[in-house]
Amino acid sequence: MSLISPNAPTAELQALDAAHHMHPFTHGADLAQKGARVITRASGVWLTDSEGERILDGMAGLWCVNIGYGRKELAAAAARQMEELPYYNTFFQTTHVPAIQLSARLAELAPGDLNHVFYASSGSEANDTNIRLVRTYWAEKGQPERQTIISRWNGYHGSSLGSMSLGGMKGMHAQGGAVPGIHHIDQPHWWAEGGDMSPEEFGLERARQLEQAIEEIGPEKVGAFIAEPIQGAGGVIVPPATYWPEIQRIVKKYGILLIADEVICGFGRTGNWFGSQTMGITPDIMTIAKGLSSGYQPIGGSLLSDEVANVISGTEFNHGYTYSGHPVACAVALENLRILDEEGIVARVAQETGPYLREKWQALADHPLVGEAQIEGFMGSIALTPDKSARAAFASDAGTVGYICRERCFANNLVMRHVGDRMIISPPLVLSFDEIDTLIERAVKSLDECHARLKAEGLMVAASHG
Secondary structure (H helix, E strand, O other), X not given: OOOOOOOOOHHHHHHHHHHHOOOOOOOHHHHHHHOOOOEEEEEEOEEEEOOOOEEEEOOHHHHOOOOOEOOHHHHHHHHHHHHHOOOOOOOOOOOOHHHHHHHHHHHHHOOOOEEEEEEEOOHHHHHHHHHHHXXXXXXXXXXXXXXXXXXXXXXXXXXXXXXXXXXXXXXXXXXXXXXXXXXXXXXXXXXXXXXXXXXXXXXXXHHHHHHHHHHHHOHHHEEEEEXXXXXXXXXXXXXXXXXXXXXXHHHHHHOOEEEEEOOOOOOOOOOOOOHHHHHOOOOOEEEEOHHHOOOOOOXXXXXEEHHHXXXXXXXXXXXXXXXXXXXXXXXXXXXXXXXXXXXXXXXXHHHHHXXXXXXXXXXXXXXXXXXEEEEEOOEEEEEEOOOOOOOOOEOOOOOHHHHHHHHHHHHOOEEOEEEOOEEEEOOOOOOOHHHHHXXXXXXXXXXXXHHHHHHHOOOOOEOOOO
16 A cells, blocks of 8 residues: 555544554544544654644653654664664674663763663563562572562553553553562652641651561562652652652661662653652662653663672573664664763753743642642642642542643643643753743643633532541
């Protein structure tokens, strides 16, 4: 068949999409009726759809396009590598230059002694790898009963069977079940779950659930704790300041491995190269993906400490993927890291645009629909509420109001996502001061329109606690 033109009428593209393309995390029948929005090109922080509308991408794709769209340097790096060595595997005692160079660069950038990388093509794959790394590590150390990995409810670690099991999204667990040996504790989400505790008290209480779980399961059976420095897909939940120091104390006390899932937080998102640096964490394993290549190529990996790598290297680790360390993906990631570094993009987020965005974002808490505004670097969230003083949830089903607000954002050409009744952003790190102003203006307009609709439809009602 002849290829369809990208300039074909939107309805024709939507019909073909509905007929053949199954979308992730989507009710297919609903989308087919509505029609997908067709994105045709992008530049900087701006998307263009098939109707010619320019949309400010407040989510950097899926938290990943850190250097923005349309960087020709990455296309050139991919083309050069495809001409020289388009593919070779790293099985069977072989390697290639892009994997060698990227591994060395990641060892330079990563904090502590995270000097070794096992490649994957996504964060999901890398977290599947982590399950096997943890269990193999302890088996090699003569403690094979250390099988259990502790995680958090509402954490997100991917959507393959293993990574989904590590995550704490109950709706995902309900479809296909979860692998055994994963135990979940509660999340450090003070706004929704803190009750009458201060954020500081709540942070300690939630961290100490890890110690309680280790004692209940048996310290000799627990291998690791995995968490995002800041929860991303769970709603950009920044933990209270007391949380991570207490977690660090507990993992050290019991000698279990700490896995920092940096798929979202890594490569400048929080104003440091890694969220672990922002939160003061010292992980034994770090999951990376997304911003590693700014989404231009699928690549992920697990960064390992010297200790973990030395133990794993003492055996044949029967694990790997066809595309582990793909040369084109590695070449593109290297060029992406060069741009982030040489153009001072991470430092700019920390020192200039990040503080400006923080000031503007936190002012959204003055809006009548907004209860709190949290932000760290270039990832932020606002809680929508009918009653700020009570930190109340809406009486309507969770997500009803968030979806209304998201639809207003999309109508106003702003990509801002909802998680339940929280609105979240994670824009490209190259967002300018003027573009920050535009993002905030469109967010306020969307909040105003959402608020007016909620009042008109009688939805500004708090859930009863009876």
